[in-house]
Amino acid sequence: MPKTKFQELIYGLLMTFFMVLAMELYNAGLINHGLTNAITLHSLPDIFIIFPICFVMGFFFVDRFAPKLASRMVTPGEDKPIFVILARSCVTIAFMCPIMSFWATLIFKKPGIEFLPVWLQTVVCNFPMAFFWQIFFCGPLVRFLFRIIFEQRTSSQPNSQRPD
Template sequence: MPKTKFQEFIYGVLMTFFMVIAMELYNAGVRSGTLTYSAFPSAFLEMRFMFPICFVMGFFFIDRLAPKIAFKMAVPGKDNPVLVTTVRACVTVVFMCPIMSFWATMIFKQPGINFLPIWLQTIACNFPMALCWQLFFCGPLVRFLFRHIFPSTAKSKAPARAGL
């Protein structure tokens, strides 16, 4: 996937955009009891806060920590690439969901003295959506877009076979 800092930046922007917009729409639907088109303006307004926070937390902190943890569980080059990608995505969500739920609780929920239970409830509500969205939709979509923006990253050099 990304091979340069610029490519890491673009990948991070894409991943952040699609994760944040989906989670903002999801939370708008949870708040109102149903997801309608009226949720889109508020979701895009909330992105003003959540996108920069998510990008900074992910790009500068979690994207450095998650691979170290994930690659102890699934080793690139040794384990199945699908397993490696899945474990990496799961570890990222395990860290990003509580972090972003913390910020959402602080910014949107005015928790006061009940911060801890409201934050834990926010995590519990958001985690299943964040994990499923990341594994089944956002991750594959962003990797697809990234391969089309940077086609040279999709080509891997196959080892030469002896005797040919």
């Protein structure tokens, strides 16, 4: 969907924000055996820690090879667009979930010598949420917001070549 570097940046910021927000609330709920208003407010500052890490990992690393890997599963232009979107989302989740679980384990869980099993458990707990949130909620929401932001801007420009 993004066509320019600026659009890629906006798309990446939106996707990162909504994924980090959901995953932080999910993990706060897991740790506290449920989510309450107090726990939600207490977990929000963690977003400021994990958001920049997630953005850098996704925008500068995973987004550079995810489309190439996804194109091995589907062919943009030949396959239905939904299959291209799903392939790209699945590849991104497959890499981002372990990467971000690594950072969350390192920063928030302080596992010491038990790092590997704590990290693996974190990946296993986070993967279903990351997958379903991305496929059914975050991805569609961000694509919707992105279309609103950039289609209005281009369609409201003077002398546009729109058929009436």
